[in-house]
Amino acid sequence: MTRRPALLGLADNPALPEALLIRLAGDREAARALARRSGILPDPVVEVMLGHRDDRVLYLLGPHLVSAAMLARIADHPDPAVRDARAGLFRDFTERGVTTGIDDLEEAYGRSRSTLAGDPDHRIRAAVAETWWDRPADVQAALLADPVPAVRSAAARHRRPGVPPELWAACLTDPATRAHVAAYADLTTDRAMELATDPEHDVRTAVARNPTLSAEAVTVLTADPHPFVRGSIWLHRLVDEATRDRLLAQLADEAKAGDITANVALNWSFAEPEWLLDEPVATRLAYVDSPHVVFRRVLARSRDLPAPAWRRLDHDHDLLVRWYAAMRPDAPPALLLRLYRDHGDDDRQLASLRKHPDFPWAALRALADDPQPRVRALALADPDLPADLVARLAGDAATAVRRAAAEHHGLDPTVLAAMLTDEDDDVVRAAAANPRLPVASMHRIVDSAGL
Structure with missing residues (x-):
């Protein structure tokens, strides 16, 4: 029996002939690897993969991997486990509020995104608002006026497409959208103070990032009791260095005393x-x-x-x-x-x-003689590295270097075939995935697996 890494490496090999792809698809684990490839798989290969009735395979058989003709056959498949596996997964995601992609939603429900934006089910409308980032202005306006707060919140959450200026005022008065818009809407002095004293800390945290805050609002926010608010306002352009130092010292003391929110505000903010x-x-x-x-x-x-x-x-x-x-x-x-x-x-x-x-690509080959294995492996990023140098690195004592060499497209096919016997599984898998692997070696791998 062949080593599994070689078999799985073949599943990633873009040069694998179709006849071997079909045989490889007969192995369940290899079929899972094939389902993660890029590019359209031949229909006969997909047909074999369907035979496993494996959810981890069926979920991935979408338009990016399967031809239109085969997608139609899957949609009409007599077995509901095959027919509904992928669409059912995305529908379940939508019902649970798990974000997918707008293409996935269209595939799952068999309707266009513009139609889904007006679906009677508010969960679908919310999913569209989360994932259709380049939606037209009229669709965005409708979602922002949706009767369900969760939909309005989803529509305002991301800066793409964002809330247009003419709707800022309405969104700032809506509890479902206020925190999302408070961070960037142009604010009057009165509106800035209103948001800076909002009872919800997420609104105050958001407005603390707003560049149009008044000085008075900034002063209020620097004295806010919630660590998240102070963890945002210290970065504001109207905060002086002394105040910044004081706010950070406060947060550090609170975090040291065991305040988890202060620790998050201090160490886990990406603002x-x-x-x-x-x-x-x-x-x-x-x-x-x-x-x-x-x-x-x-x-x-x-x-x-x-x-x-x-x-x-x-x-x-x-x-x-x-x-x-x-x-x-x-x-x-x-x-x-x-x-x-x-x-x-x-x-x-x-x-x-x-x-x-x-x-400086030409300078990379000098790294091949570095005493550090990590650095020698970096030399192999050069696609034009001389073949003799790649071959030498393929025999390096360090596993990381051999693996990088096994991935290099300039490696001699004979050397590459020899790497299939390497003691390290990652090296073997990388060698099997290299498109320069001789076809005879590919056949031996599949033959020895009994496929």
């Missing part, structure tokens, strides 16, 4: 002072040495700072500050390489660094 990006350069430069890292992070997203400021940010002790700074168009290639080499463990950072137009 940033976006207003800083709209300030003149001279104002922004005052934050280069801010003791509050969130201000330095926003500052590093600027694109018009003078060279001395960039040098400070490029050597900031916070990784995100250095990363944001490196995304500027004229970031030095040496800086990009240093960040990639020293902190290339985060997939998001890796992807963004490699997309930079000045990323």
Whole structure:
């Protein structure tokens, strides 16, 4: 019997011939892996997958994976477990208030999104409001005027499509939408004070992020008893540094004393002072040495700072500050390489660094001789790495390096086939998934599985 990692790796291999795909689909676990592929599967493969009657497979057989003809056959399937598996899941999500996607809703109910926006079931209308982000203005207005509070709340919750200015006043008087709009609506002095003293802390927390707050409202909010409110207002542009320090010290003391909400407000907030990006350069430069890292992070997203400021940010002790700074168009290639080499463990950072137009691809091959396995593996991101160097890394003592080599499309097919006997399952699976794997090796894997 073949090792399972090789079989499952084949399920991810985009070069697997259709005849082998059909045989592979006969294995339940492999069928589950096939259901997570990208691209349309051949109809005969889907037919075999249906035979497992496996919910974990049936739920995934949607338009992104199955042809229109096969979708029609599934919709008319005599077995309701097959026919209704995917649509039933999305309908159940809707009834439970679990967010899906607007395409999934249309598929589940067999109707257009514009029709679903006026469905008699308020749960469906709320689901549309949560997921149809580019809905027309008339649909948004209807959802914001819906008789059910949950629908109005869902319609106002996200900044896409947002609430148009002409509806701000109405939404600020509606308990279902007030907190969602309070963060960005233009406020009069009276309305700002009204919201700053609202009995609901979520409304006060939201309005604390509003850039149009009056100074009087800011003063009220800095004295708010709820940690979430103070955890938002300390970032406001009208709060001075001394007040910021005082508010953060308060929250730290409360968190140390065991206040969970204070701990969350202090350590789990993702709010940033976006207003800083709209300030003149001279104002922004005052934050280069801010003791509050969130201000330095926003500052590093600027694109018009003078060279001395960039040098400070490029050597900031916070990784995100250095990363944001490196995304500027004229970031030095040496800086990009240093960040990639020293902190290339985060997939998001890796992807963004490699997309930079000045990323020094040619310098990656020098990393192949680094004493750290993690760094040697990073060298394999270069698609043009010489084949002999890829082959050498394929025999590296470190598992992480061999796995990265097994994924490289420049690896010699003979070396790749040999990696199917690697002692590490992840390496084997990566080798089996590589499109350069010889077809003969693919056949051996499927044959030895008895499929």
